[in-house]
Amino acid sequence: MADTLPLPVETRPDGVVVLHLVPNPSKPRGGVVVLDRWLIDSIDACLRHIATLRPKGFVLVSDSERVFVAGADLAEIDALDNPSLHAYLQAGSVAFRRITSLPCPTACVMHKAALGGGLELAMHCEALFGVTPAAGDKGWKIGLPECGLHICPGWGGTVLLPGRIEPATAIAATMHGAPFDAGKTPTGLLQQSLPSAAEALTAAVAWIHAHPRSTPRAEPISICDPEHREHGLAAIPFVRPQASAASGIAVIDAVQVGLKDGFDAAVAREQVHLVDLRHTPEARAKLDAFLKRG
Numbered sequence: 040m041a042d043t044l045p046l047p048v049e050t051r052p053d054g055v056v057v058l059h060l061v062p063n064p065s066k067p068r069g070g071v072v073v074l075d076r077w078l079i080d081s082i083d084a085c086l087r088h089i090a091t092l093r094p095k096g097f098v099l100v101s102d103s104e105r106v107f108v109a110g111a112d113l114a115e116i117d118a119l120d121n122p123s124l125h126a127y128l129q130a131g132s133v134a135f136r137r138i139t140s141l142p143c144p145t146a147c148v149m150h151k152a153a154l155g156g157g158l159e160l161a162m163h164c165e166a167l168f169g170v171t172p173a174a175g176d177k178g179w180k181i182g183l184p185e186c187g188l189h190i191c192p193g194w195g196g197t198v199l200l201p202g203r204i205e206p207a208t209a210i211a212a213t214m215h216g217a218p219f220d221a222g223k224t225p226t227g228l229l230q231q232s233l234p235s236a237a238e239a240l241t242a243a244v245a246w247i248h249a250h251p252r253s254t255p256r257a258e259p260i261s262i263c264d265p266e267h268r269e270h271g272l273a274a275i276p277f278v279r280p281q282a283s284a285a286s287g288i289a290v291i292d293a294v295q296v297g298l299k300d301g302f303d304a305a306v307a308r309e310q311v312h313l314v315d316l317r318h319t320p321e322a323r324a325k326l327d328a329f330l331k332r333g
Contacts, residue, residue, distance in 0.1 A: 044088060045081035047102070054095030055244050058085055059102045072103045074156040075112035079131045082160075086137035096247030097138065099147040099164055100240060106179070107149040108157025113188075114330055121314050128193045128310045131156065135194060138163040139259050144250045146243035149229075150236035152179040154218060159183075159194035162203065163259045166246050168239040169232040172222050181228070182218025185313075186286040188329060189322035193313040195259065197290050198271075198297040198305045202261035203227045206274035209262075210294060214278065214287035262294065263302045271298050286316055 047059040062068055063077045072078070089097065101107045119127055138145055147164040158181060161167055172178040183196045191197065192213065201209035204225040212219070219225065224232075230246060233239040262271040271294065282288045289312035297305025316322050 044085050045077075046085045048085055048089060050092065050094075051244070053244070053248070055098060055247055056089050056092060056094040056096070057098045057100060057240075058082075058089065059100055060108060061102050069105070070103055071105050072101050072108045072157075073112050074108055074110060074131070074160065075115050076127060076130070079127075079134050083130070083134035083137065086134065086141070090137065090141060094141065094143050095251070096143050096244065097141050097145045097164075098240065098243050098247070099138070099145075099161065100236070101148075101150065103151075106151045106157075107153040108160060109152060110155030110157050110184070111193075113326065117317065117326060117330060124314050124317075125310060128313065131194050132306055132310075135160055135163045136259075139257075140255045142253050142255050144247045144252050146230075146246055148236060148239045148243055149181065150239065151221075153181045155183060155185055155192065155196070156194055159192060159196045159199060162195070162199040165250075165256070165260060166230040166243065167203075167228060168243045168246075169221060169224065169229040170236055170239050171232045171234055173234070179221045180218035181221055181224055183213045184216045184218050186214055186284070186290065187216025188325040189284060189286045189319060190316045190326075191286050191289045191293070191309060191312050193306075193310050195261065195302065195306045195309065197293040197309055198261040198263050198302060199259060200228075201271060201274065201294070202259075202264060202267050206262055206267075206271050207277045210274055210278045210290065211281060214281060214284075214290045216286075258302045261297065261302050261305075263297045263305060268298055285319055285321070289313075289316060 049057040145164040146166040147161040296308040
């Protein structure tokens, strides 16, 4: 079975399974990993297989030398009609939640840029490990840039990010589509930042062995968790006045729905907003310019 999987799956002697993300072979994009439907379906198939292995731990990595994941395939998304886009987004949610359903500790190594859906995918893991840009390196970004295109996250980002860092900071950054510099990420986002991907992987595996677990999580770490909810409620008055654009209002709405009704409700609300927002004049202007650049 493993030989026929669409992505490399490595089972280590210690029982930790490593899933490697790779570029779509039919759309190599110069070696950049992009979250298109091929990758979503590949992640889903591989995680269904990994669940049968009863791993001691799970680590998500990317084999791209250029990025962890550059984000979703906006051209592919933009070509879909509304019902098809809803189905596309829901397929991603199902695939990503398979990480949460694994009966073991989960970690992710983000060695370079992790944007939009790439960060949302990573945040379905419990512990995130990064790589510190070397001196003189151009550096890279980690965050949720969707609102910069006047759309919004669609795989839980509005409630996942404030579950890890100071909520008002997270919500404001999401509303403004402002990713963080990899070397200056807010406290709480990364478990640890190491000088290389190899060292980050070693640290991720060590973290897994220090945090054994044999039952699935109910859902990813988010602001919807009972231990984080009060902080989320306290953050809303500070960020609501900043929500002037439709995309910012959508972010606040998704967060408030999540605080009231839970993670799945927040994701569902995000997806409704994303499908609607892409048709607004503001989003169309930004998306058309983005897609024209290729």
